[in-house]
Amino acid sequence: MKPIKLALAVTIALVGIGTPGIKKANASSYTITHTEYYQTRPIYHAANKSQSAYVWNKAHTKKIHNLKNYPNTNWDATAAITLKHNGKSALYYAVIASTPNNKTNVEGYVWHGYLTKGYNKNYAVWNNLALQGFTSTSDYQSYINQSSSQQLTRDVLKLFPNSSLSLSLSNYVENRDMLADDSATFNKSYSNAVIPSKANNYFYHSYKDTRSTTTRLQEIETALNAEGYSATKRASLKGYQIGIYYVDKYYGDTDDTGLGIILAKPTN
Structure with a gap:
């Protein structure tokens, strides 16, 4: 399934009265x-x-x-x-x-x-889902744990052993322009944001990209170290949440600004 960018428009909630027991009908009945x-x-x-x-x-x-x-x-x-x-x-x-x-x-x-x-919960058969269908952080975590497309995500999360996954923060990764367009809201919710731009470049699959997950992980870790986030520094990020989004294939409608990680401290 191709990932679809999360639209910023809010869907109007609708309420209806259900009558599920209907069995017979004709064209004029409804x-x-x-x-x-x-x-x-x-x-x-x-x-x-x-x-x-x-x-x-x-x-x-x-x-x-x-x-x-x-x-x-x-x-x-x-x-x-x-x-x-x-x-x-x-x-x-x-x-x-x-x-x-x-x-x-x-x-x-x-x-x-x-x-x-929300999404069907049998995430073992699903790959490269967009974030919009996840209903909670634990739901997103289940997908990361089960989907074969999320091996790199699992490996990167292990690089930050004391930081917790956040679906809300992950939405800012998939929709990076939200940080600029809605910075006031972001700053009310988070502080001390960390956006390792060099490391994030290695999340992106370019056309005919054949790098293995192992190679990509090594490149990400090397870039993190170069940006000042060694294993010791990463382990010190207690109280930080981590947003992450990754797809393991090239998609024409997915660019490099919608993949990677963001770390930040929640303000409440």
């Missing part, structure tokens, strides 16, 4: 009363992998997919749709499937109660 298109697509996964939970066609006349048959899939919501039937309203999401093998030809409407926010 009326769309409201549609809210998402500027930034929220990511969902099945709330219960073993439960039959149907994806309907847009007319709500035919069940076209069952979430149970897509156990490792993420569902990107393109819109929130309110459908009215027999005087009752229900909130559905217009969704597109995203699979570990990059198949995205499955789409339709699904009742919102069948989905829960």
